[in-house]
Amino acid sequence: NWLDVSRFDVTTIVRELSSVLGKTFQREIRVHADTHSVNIRGDKEKIRQLLLILLDNAIKYSKEPIDVRIRNQKNGIKLEVTDYGIGVPESEIPYMFERFYRVDEARHRTTGGSGLGLSIAKKIIDIHEGSVEVYSKPGNGTTISILLPRKI
Numbered sequence: 001n002w003l004d005v006s007r008f009d010v011t012t013i014v015r016e017l018s019s020v021l022g023k024t025f026q027r028e029i030r031v032h033a034d035t036h037s038v039n040i041r042g043d044k045e046k047i048r049q050l051l052l053i054l055l056d057n058a059i060k061y062s063k064e065p066i067d068v069r070i071r072n073q074k075n076g077i078k079l080e081v082t083d084y085g086i087g088v089p090e091s092e093i094p095y096m097f098e099r100f101y102r103v104d105e106a107r108h109r110t111t112g113g114s115g116l117g118l119s120i121a122k123k124i125i126d127i128h129e130g131s132v133e134v135y136s137k138p139g140n141g142t143t144i145s146i147l148l149p150r151k152i
């Protein structure tokens with residue numbers, strides 16, 4: 001994997017993406033950041049793509065506002081996207097990141113996706129040596145929580 005590594009502020013990317021997507025899809029995307037800026041070393045465009053995949057899913061699978069949290073933790077940078085949408089059954093969570101996997105296809109007739117987004121997201125997390133956790137409840141919503149090492 002070819003990486004274009006630089007040092008950048010992740011809150012700027014989150015704010016830019018949230019603003020563009022919010023306007024485009026007429027959705028409220030709320031950004032909560034611990035501090036004004038949160039610097040990280042990594043591939044900026046790939047991190048942007050990662051956040052785009054998570055926000056795109058949150059938009060597709062929910063109707064309420066979306067919350068994005070950026071936390072500067074001791075063990076790295078936490079990026080969390082929370083939606084209050086259809087959620088994912090617990091038994092399906094282990095498969096969400098597999099290529100072409102989609103939960104209960106019947107649900108997705110109106111939001112045709114390919115099932116590739118999260119497999120790409122997982123690759124981007126892996127090449128940054130990060131980790132991901134999913135918290136979800138059908139009917140309540142989903143939080144995708146990513147921890148990336150700061151590496152500064």
Ligand code: ATP
Pocket residue numbers: 053057058061083085086087088096097101102103104108112113114115116117118119142
């Ligand atoms: P695309 O490749 O266009 O993103 P997709 O959304 O179907 O299509 P993934 O992003 O890989 O593909 O997601 C895989 C599956 O996980 C989805 O089809 C959906 O069933 C489920 N999923 C992902 N994110 C959410 C979410 N925020 N809420 C509910 N289900 C989700």
